[in-house]
Each structure stands twice: as structure tokens, then as C-alpha cells.
Amino acid sequence: MAERPTDFIRQQIDRDIAKPDGSKDVITRFPPEPNGYLHIGHAKSICLNFGIAEEYGGHAYLRFDDTNPLAESDEYVDAIKRDLAWLGFDVANRVTFASDYFEALYNCALELIRKDKAFVCSLSQDEIRATRGTLTEPGTDSPYRNRPVEENLDLFTRMRAGEFPDGAHVLRARIDMASPNLNMRDPVLYRIRHAAHHNVGKAWVIYPTYDFTHCICDALENITHSLCTLEFEDHRPLYDWVLDNLSLNARPRQIEFSRLGLEHTVMSKRLLQQLVTEGVVEGWDDPRLPTLAGLRRRGVTPRAIRDLCRRAGVTKQDNQLEIELLEFCVRSDLEDSAPRALGVVKPLKVRLTNYPQSNETLQAPWHQREPEMGTRPLPFGPELYIDREDFTFSPPPKWKRLSPGSHVRLRYAYIIRCDEVVTGADGEVTELLCTYLPDSRSGSDTSRVKPAGVIHWVAAHAAEPVQLRLYDRLFRTRNPKGSSLMDDVNPASLVTAFGFLEPAAATGEQSHFQFERVGYFHRDPILPRTFNRIVSLRDSWRPPRALKDS
RNA sequence: UGGGGUGUCGCCAAGCGGUAAGGCACCGGGUUUUGAUCCCGGCAUACGCAGGUUCGAAUCCUGCCACCCCAGCCA
Numbered sequence A: 001m002a003e004r005p006t007d008f009i010r011q012q013i014d015r016d017i018a019k020p021d022g023s024k025d026v027i028t029r030f031p032p033e034p035n036g037y038l039h040i041g042h043a044k045s046i047c048l049n050f051g052i053a054e055e056y057g058g059h060a061y062l063r064f065d066d067t068n069p070l071a072e073s074d075e076y077v078d079a080i081k082r083d084l085a086w087l088g089f090d091v092a093n094r095v096t097f098a099s100d101y102f103e104a105l106y107n108c109a110l111e112l113i114r115k116d117k118a119f120v121c122s123l124s125q126d127e128i129r130a131t132r133g134t135l136t137e138p139g140t141d142s143p144y145r146n147r148p149v150e151e152n153l154d155l156f157t158r159m160r161a162g163e164f165p166d167g168a169h170v171l172r173a174r175i176d177m178a179s180p181n182l183n184m185r186d187p188v189l190y191r192i193r194h195a196a197h198h199n200v201g202k203a204w205v206i207y208p209t210y211d212f213t214h215c216i217c218d219a220l221e222n223i224t225h226s227l228c229t230l231e232f233e234d235h236r237p238l239y240d241w242v243l244d245n246l247s248l249n250a251r252p253r254q255i256e257f258s259r260l261g262l263e264h265t266v267m268s269k270r271l272l273q274q275l276v277t278e279g280v281v282e283g284w285d286d287p288r289l290p291t292l293a294g295l296r297r298r299g300v301t302p303r304a305i306r307d308l309c310r311r312a313g314v315t316k317q318d319n320q321l322e323i324e325l326l327e328f329c330v331r332s333d334l335e336d337s338a339p340r341a342l343g344v345v346k347p348l349k350v351r352l353t354n355y356p357q358s359n360e361t362l363q364a365p366w367h368q369r370e371p372e373m374g375t376r377p378l379p380f381g382p383e384l385y386i387d388r389e390d391f392t393f394s395p396p397p398k399w400k401r402l403s404p405g406s407h408v409r410l411r412y413a414y415i416i417r418c419d420e421v422v423t424g425a426d427g428e429v430t431e432l433l434c435t436y437l438p439d440s441r442s443g444s445d446t447s448r449v450k451p452a453g454v455i456h457w458v459a460a461h462a463a464e465p466v467q468l469r470l471y472d473r474l475f476r477t478r479n480p481k482g483s484s485l486m487d488d489v490n491p492a493s494l495v496t497a498f499g500f501l502e503p504a505a506a507t508g509e510q511s512h513f514q515f516e517r518v519g520y521f522h523r524d525p526i527l528p529r530t531f532n533r534i535v536s537l538r539d540s541w542r543p544p545r546a547l548k549d550s
Numbered sequence B: 001u002g003g004g005g006u007g008u009c010g011c012c013a014a015g016c017g018g019u020a021a022g023g024c025a026c027c028g029g030g031u032u033u034u035g036a037u038c039c040c041g042g043c044a045u046a047c048g049c050a051g052g053u054u055c056g057a058a059u060c061c062u063g064c065c066a067c068c069c070c071a072g073c074c075a
Helices: A008-018 A040-055 A074-087 A098-114 A125-130 A149-160 A210-220 A230-244 A269-277 A292-298 A302-312 A323-337 A503-507
Strands: A027-030 A059-064 A095-097 A118-121 A170-173 A188-192 A206-208 A225-229 A253-257 A347-352 A360-365 A375-380 A383-387 A407-410 A415-423 A429-436 A457-459 A464-471 A494-501 A512-515 A519-523 A530-536
Touching: A008 A040, A008 A225, A008 A253, A027 A040, A027 A225, A040 A059, A040 A074, A040 A225, A040 A292, A040 A302, A059 A074, A059 A098, A074 A292, A074 A302, A095 A098, A098 A118, A098 A149, A098 A170, A098 A188, A098 A206, A098 A210, A118 A149, A149 A188, A170 A230, A188 A210, A210 A225, A210 A230, A225 A230, A230 A253, A292 A530, A302 A323, A323 A512, A323 A519, A323 A530, A375 A457, A375 A503, A464 A503, A494 A503, A512 A530
Parallel strands: A027 A059, A059 A095, A225 A253, A347 A429, A464 A530
Antiparallel strands: A118 A170, A170 A188, A188 A206, A347 A383, A360 A375, A383 A457, A407 A415, A415 A429, A464 A494, A512 A519, A519 A530
16 A cells, blocks of 8 residues: 555664674564553554564564563453454464563573672662662662672572562662663662462562563564663663673664654553543543544544554654544545445424425435445435534525525435525524425436535434434643643533434444545444544535624 | 753654655645545745854754653563
């Protein structure tokens, strides 16, 4: 569909595999921690890792980074697998867990201890913090830093055996407490946690930290390129240090790229959690959320998400994509693939005064340019609904819809003329009395009348009442800040309308539609008779300024 | 006042010493039984700023400035 990306990461890989004595393998991994739901930012990483593996004829693992039993659960591993499959990446036989390597990790720790590169530190968490120094001042050595190897071995073995309570000891790397890189100030490698782990149960009471685990797992899986986000750049020296001091033979290269940012939403796990907990949204799959579950329920397609990631590119620059780009990707996918349907959002009754007291059934294509999608029956009768927005008493110049005395075509059907406007006590338009042109039927029009425009409609006798959920950006601000998050919520992020839909679409099983002239909608997978607006149609119509109101 | 990064059009993003790709957005025009789609055209004398090197610099050097990340036994 489009040519292969040439971002800086692929350029680096090209150089790596071009080395005369180097390996031609390219193996990557997507390493989520199973402690939350995936969002569109993760999609960028997924597309990158799996995309590269495929392009270079290698493979990618889905590896759950489950080293913290307190936060992780199977609920999330299932959700993450589901999201990956939905996005279009098949990882059935390449799913691993950091916890698969706990024994190997433990042996690596032993090796470091024997080489006197790691020591058991018995300082409390607070003491470790206090002796770490600050951004501008060096830390101070732990009093346990020079424990003899044998004592370290003994203590570490007993840590594993469960002889000590949480927090009593940790295993630390012996690097440099004066390093300007805080990550190198004797970082913690193992901590004691008497907690059940979602995968290994109670087999372990000591758990390795990310810095120790990640690089080793990468090496064990022969990952060649370990792609991660920018905040891990400072960890790369540690990543390399650990592997340099171990006798593993694989040497993965860590490369960092910037996260994907999207305007009018938030991506942090904490903030998303807050929105769910405080009931601002209805759940992790609320269609206003940037979670993959939310986007899926909204109706955003995997293709659109992959297209977005491709168009956004991969760099080290901080970025905030405009939601217009996402909307463009959605529309451009659905333009060709979504069947069309007629649906009315804000119904206004129309009575055809000269139409016989009977109904007829017209035929309309599901998609004008895609004849193979077939046609559907479209009921027509003397009473119809049109959208209130398609009628005005005083039309501005170039008004292409209905107004007193004007002609308009009902899409796929007849041309009608508005003869009379019925208003209620409060002046509100309640009904339009129109006449239809019998010889103007779509496809066999001999009326020679040129209507002002074309509008959508639904026959009253066959109209299916539906709930239309009109979604909009969750936050008013482009870059919502955690501090004022709640005040920034867009009160119109969800507007529910009760409209009518043509029966073929309402009762069929197709999931995505374009309601003509309105927008793209997705049949809600849970709520009956409910359609979520994925995105509106582009609308370049703007009334002349002076005549804006009607 | 430490370390690590990043600064090219409103938003993304190519560019890798030879004289600013592309996409989104936006603005015109054409086609159209969706004011949609589609098609055509426009849209950075300019690359954070200031110097320097060079015949030639967004690309090299120096110095500033701005923004992001780091002081979890989270990842």
C-alpha cells in the first residue's frame, strides 16, 4: 500500500546487518507489563517492533514484563493478547514472560556476585534513597558495599529461601555511587517480595527489577534490537553494563524512540485509571478513551490505527499528533469499506400530501462505487423523517437543502417540494407538508426538475428507532494537564441522540456504516440498538457569515 | 549550578556539505443524486538564536536559548 518506512531505527538496522561479519537476523520484542490496558501509544511500539521483524524476515515476541507481582494479573495478559490480535499481529507461538526466566535470572545474579559485581545491601529503602545523592551531588557508598563474596552468596541464597522479610535486604550492582547517571549508582537488582505472582505463584519471594531483567531476557531471546521509549535512554548504560559483566553471548542493541502523543487526550496509565475510577468515562473500553479497547468499541479500525502509526513516523522528537490525522485515517479506511445507510439524527417529520396511501420498496446500493457490495431494500412511504438541520425557513445563499418552496432530492428516491410548514405553539417546526414528483424517481427521472440538493431520510413506517452516541474529543485542551484534568473534560464528549435508521442497516449484521451525509458509525458490540459515531464526515459547508442564523 | 535527549511550515516528518520531499490541516478551482469521496492548483528565500569553517551549511565547529526525561526495592 505504501512504501517501507526509512526511519532512523531502520537505518541503524540496515547498518547493523550490512556489517560483513555481523548477523543478518533481526529479532524484536514488544514488552508490556501486564498491569494495565494497551493504548494507541502502545500501538506505535507494536507496529514498530512487529513491522520491523516482518520486513527483515525475522520475528517478534510478545513478552510480558512481569517482575512486579504486586501490580500484575492475568486479566491484563488476556486483554493485551486480545488487543494484539485485534490490531492484526499474530503472536500465538511467540508469547513469553519475564517470569519464564526467573531461574536463569537468578543464576545471572549469582554470577555477578561471584565476580564481585553485586552485593547484598541491608540498608532500608529510606537509607538507600538518602545515600543516593541528588542530581548534582554524588551518593555515598553503602556500608555493605564491600561484603565478602561468600557472605553475599550466603545472604542472597537465603533471600531466595525466604528467610528474610520484605525490605530486609536487596541485591545491588556495584558500579559507581558518584556517577552523574543516577541509574548507575549501585542500582537495586533484586528485592524481597512475599507476594503471589500471577504466573509463578509462590515459587519465588525475590523478584528481579526491570533493569536487571530486561536486558537479560533480551539476550536470552536473542533479541537483536531492543526498541523502547526515550525515558529509558538513561538506562542504556546499565543495560549494557549488566550484559557486559555476564557471560551471555547475545548482544542486543537498545534504541530509543519518542512516544506517540495525541492531542485532546491523555495516555498515562495513572490518568486513564483516574478517568475510569472517577466515572468520567464508563470503563476502559469507553469509546472516548485512547485505549485500544475504547478505540475498538468506538469503531476505529485496526487498519486506521496502523496507518496512523505509519504516517506519524518514528523519531526521537517529542510529538503531539493532531486528532485530525487520526480522523483522516479512519475516514480513508472506511470510505471504501463501509456500506452506506440512511439514518436521521434529529428527526423532523415530512408528510407527502400527494403520495398514495401505500408504501413501496426502493432498492439502493450498499456502496455506490463498490457494486459487489450489493443492494438493500429501502422502504418509502407518505410519511418520512429528515434531519432538522436539513430544513430552514430562511435559507442563506447556496443553501442546498430544504426550505419553503424549494426542491430537494431524497437520496435514492424522489424529488420533493416543501409547500407548508407546520409549527407548534412555541414556534418550533413540527412537520413539513410536501409534494413529491412521481416522475422523479431515482434512476428513472423524467421530471427535468433540478433540485437544490440531496438529503437523507427514513420512511416513518419502517423507521427503526436507534440510540446514536455522538462522540467528540474527551478534553477541550490540546494538551490536558493532570492538575486540571477534571475541569478540562469536554461536556459534549458524549451526546446521545435518539434517531431513526433504515431497517436494512438496523437489523443486519454489518458493524461499520457510513450514515450518508452524517458520519461513520459503529454498531455498539454491547448495547442494543446503539450506534457509536466514530467520526463525522468532513464538512466544508459554512454559511455566509452575515446570514449564519436561520 | 549534574547527566541524558530534542529543536526543519499550524501538526507530523524527509534531509546525512551542493543550494528545503511527503502527509495531515488550511485556502482556491473542477467532477458529483453524500456540501462526502475523487481530481487539479496554492501553501517554509527558509531549517531555535548568534558567530565561525567552506566556492557552497538545515547538514561541520563554537557559544547561547528553549523544551523533554532522570533522585521507585515501578516499568
